Amino acid sequence: xxxxxxxSEALNIQEGKTATLTCNYTxxxxxxxxxxxxxxxxxxxxxxxxxxxxxxxxxxxLKVTFDTTLKQSLFHITASQPADSATYLCALFNSGNTxxxxxxxxxxxxxx
Amino acid sequence: xxxxSQHPSWVIxxxxxxxxxxxxxxDFQATTMFWYRQFPKQSLMLMATSNEGSKATYExxxxxxxxLINHASLTLSTLTVTSAHxxxxxxxxxxxxxxxxxxxxxxxxxxxxx
Numbered sequence: 426x427x428x429x430x431x432x433s434e435a436l437n438i439q440e441g442k443t444a445t446l447t448c449n450y451t452x453x454x455x456x457x458x459x460x461x462x463x464x465x466x467x468x469x470x471x472x473x474x475x476x477x478x479x480x481x482x483x484x485x486x487l488k489v490t491f492d493t494t495l496k497q498s499l500f501h502i503t504a505s506q507p508a509d510s511a512t513y514l515c516a517l518f519n520s521g522n523t524x525x526x527x528x529x530x531x532x533x534x535x536x537x
Numbered sequence: 538x539x540x541x542s543q544h545p546s547w548v549i550x551x552x553x554x555x556x557x558x559x560x561x562x563x564d565f566q567a568t569t570m571f572w573y574r575q576f577p578k579q580s581l582m583l584m585a586t587s588n589e590g591s592k593a594t595y596e597x598x599x600x601x602x603x604x605l606i607n608h609a610s611l612t613l614s615t616l617t618v619t620s621a622h623x624x625x626x627x628x629x630x631x632x633x634x635x636x637x638x639x640x641x642x643x644x645x646x647x648x649x650x651x
Contacts, residue, residue, distance in 0.1 A: 434578075457638060468543075468630045468642035469581070514580070522634045524571060527581040 427452040431515060431528040438505055439536055446500040446531045448515035453525055455517035458491055460500050463512045463530065472513075473500075505535045539565045541633050543643035550621055551651055557617045558646045560631030566611035567633035571640070572604075575628045587614040587631075621650040 432447035448458070457476045461469035475482045475491040475498065482489045488501040502509050512530040519525055540563040550556050560570055568589045573581040585606050586594040593606035605617040618625055630645040 429580075459640065461642075466628075466645070466647070468541075468632075468645045471639050471641065474638055516581075516640075518638070518640075522569070522638055522640075523586065524583055524632075524640070527573075527583075529578070529580040 427526070429453070429515070429517060429526045429528045431513075431531045433531055434529070435532045435534065437534045437536060440505060440507060442505055444502040444505050444509070444533055444535070446513050446515075446533070448498040448500070448528055450496050450517060450526075453496075453517050455525060456520035457518050458489075458498050459516045459518060460487075460489055460498075461514040461516065463514055465512075469514055502533075505533075507535045507537050509533060510535050539563075539633070539635055539639075539641045541631065541641045541643040543629075543631060543646050545646060546644060547647040547649075549649045549651065552622050553620055555617055555619045556621055556648060557615055558629055558631075558648075560614045560616070560633075560643050562612045562633045562641075565633070565635060567614075567635075568611060570608060570614040570631055570633045572606060572614070572616050573630045573632070575630060575645075581630065584616075589614075618648065621648070623650045626650045 429450040459474045460472045463469040473489045486503045490499045512532045514530045516527045517525040542561045544559045570587040572584045584599045587608040589608045595601045608614040632640045632642045
């Protein structure tokens with residue numbers, strides 16, 4: 426059956442450390458994958474998009490990797506700050522820009 | 538960046554009434570918008586794809602007669618929850634895509650049916 430999983434429901438890390446979030450999927454063939462940030466009671470905010478033929482993408486303190494063999498994406502936040510505390514969602518999309526599925530999200534807490 | 542708005546941001550209604558939620562792309566045109574529902578601590582569940590000028594495409598298990606979608610223009614899509622019941626209480630979010638494959642989400646509408 427088709428499935429998407431984010432490694433943990435919650436992750437606590439110390440300020441200044443690198444946070445690594447995992448997104449695994451099975452029985453999907455996405456054209457690209459996106460990561461979003463969602464704050465409580467708000468809609469998701471787009472962070473990064475990575476295509477199936479790309480290995481890595483960076484944006485400021487954020488880095489995303491995409492391994493279509495392992496069917497896994499890793500999302501890294503370097504030099505984490507308390508303001509980075511939020512829920513992070515991964516989502517798979519097909520080539521027609523139609524969302525396939527969203528993960529449940531990982532709630533990240535950065536402790537000062 | 539592209540901005541998507543939703544109105545209202547929250548609504549409380551009595552069971553059996555209908556509620557309309559608007560989704561607008563403020564600074565870009567969206568031929569396609571998406572409607573999602575999100576329950577507490579759950580992922581976003583795609584309900585339907587709203588296409589400008591044509592009928593919406595509903596995901597399996599979503600009742601099209603209960604969740605009416607109208608995409609009247611390139612900047613406006615509406616979702617009407619008809620004869621709402623307490624189990625319809627949820628967080629409803631719309632999104633619109635751009636040519637760069639980026640999805641921009643609205644701020645969401647929290648619906649509480651008493």
